[in-house]
Amino acid sequence: MALNMIELESVSKKFCEQLVLADVSMTVKEGEIVGLLGPNGSGKTTMIRLMNGVINPTSGQLSVNGLNPQHDGDELRKNCGILTENAGLYHEMSGMDNLIFFAKLYGHYDKNQIANLLDEFELAEHKHKKVGTYSTGMKRRLGIIKAILHKPRILFLDEPTNGLDPEGIKLVLKFIKELNEREGTTIFLCSHILHQLENICEQYLFLNDGKIIESGTLTELQTKHVSRIQLKVVTNLEPEEDHWADYPVIKKGKNTLQFTLPSRDHISPLLEKIIRKSWIHHVEIENNDLESIYFRVRGGRDE
């Protein structure tokens, strides 16, 4: 059974009198990819800072890789990689010089590894340019290389896809997944762009106003929060009433219908009935993706 790589128990953090994290408890197992989701200002970055021991909790207990971040921070940070929201690179230095500097800072300078990563992240031809001349996406990719140079056991990524173009997002997400599979790296991701994380994380934590309001795997969250299925069907079926085959239906556009079903089990029987009369070009469950669940959970809180 996998060990707990990160454990937080009733952790709170105040800045002056402002409560930023309130009584947060959670665990992350070794080798997991965990997504911390929440709006801006919900406390995601503060959690990462606490777990790296660069700020101290006001109360509560933390353990990361079996160490207390507050007291064994320097030892802990040797095994942690981090991409901060601002990539934290030296703009007056070249991409290559930045990587050499950070590799040495973590005591893990390997020129071949740097060259391979620059290739993998499509930055090899820009390695001698000053980072100040890089685009936002290039800085982000270089920041990710910087975070993994020393082969950390835990990787913290704060908004890793910010500023990336679609190709960059795909490249980074694919890399994260492969790194986790190849090296067994525990990855803790923060983001507010939810659909990007849907196929990446094994566990999700929803953070709101400094509190974890929900957590679990996608399946667990779906079971808990999706009681009725909204099924989008692109078909030439034209129901004349607001029910078809006993299911409520709404016309959403030309050749697009939305059915409301009591559970997933009703999908196949419904589609069989439609296909007997009409064609079907596309079928999609609309309300069980991460984003819908997130808004439902947050909506519930607001109410």
Place this chain on the structure above:
Amino acid sequence: MNNKLIWLIASKDIKAITSSTQVWLGLVLLPFIFSVIFPLVFILLIKNFPLSSPELTDLVNNVLNGLKEANSGGLINSLPSMKHQIIYVVVNYLLGSIFLLIPSLNAMMISLHSFVGEKERRTLETLLFSPITVKELFIGKVLAAFIPSIAITWVSFFLFGLITISMTYEMFGFLIFPNANWLILMLWVAPMITILTILVNVFVSARSKGFQEAQQLGGILILPIMGLFIGQATGFLIINPMLLTLIGVVISLINFILLKVMTKYNDRNTLFEKQI
């Protein structure tokens, strides 16, 4: 303590200084004026033009009054002309104290940038997330300001000496430079003042959020140097080897206390929270 990490931080900062023409020009301009332009122009003027300024004569008299009891007073009095006396007094008394501005101003500029610059570029956050200890980070930053400042000071001292000696040896018939005052200033007081300036500025810049705030606080250190200069010009406090050694000892004590306070009050948590 990991010396490799300390040197890594120091060499990164030094490289940043030397690779930016704008920065290193700013650092060498004042020393160049003090050590090359000023002695050249001053000695040439005094040597070649008739003296008509009563202020310069007053200046020599002020220094002579301050040196009543000392051997150097007799030496100045024994010089053959007022021109000789003026050159000797300016070279050995006035310029000595004002020369301290070179390490002080340079160390201030470099060390102010060291933390405030990292904060403004948001790179201090990355450094604090790395396994370097705060002590190693501080020492690296202090070295990064100390090495260029003291190197520029010593090169300036050498150039100043070269120009002064080559222009005055024939006139005086002996080496008027360097004397014990200069050697103690350069080898003992200047390094101590440089370290003091750096410690104060690193301390201030680590805890302040912006460059201007840090600059105002850090700039206060220039005042004692100006005081020492005024002391020479008015004859109120004339430098001598004993006084300079004592000044160096006092500054080294202040440095020691500052270092203790710095490591006590600037833990990672404080540094981090001061920048967010």
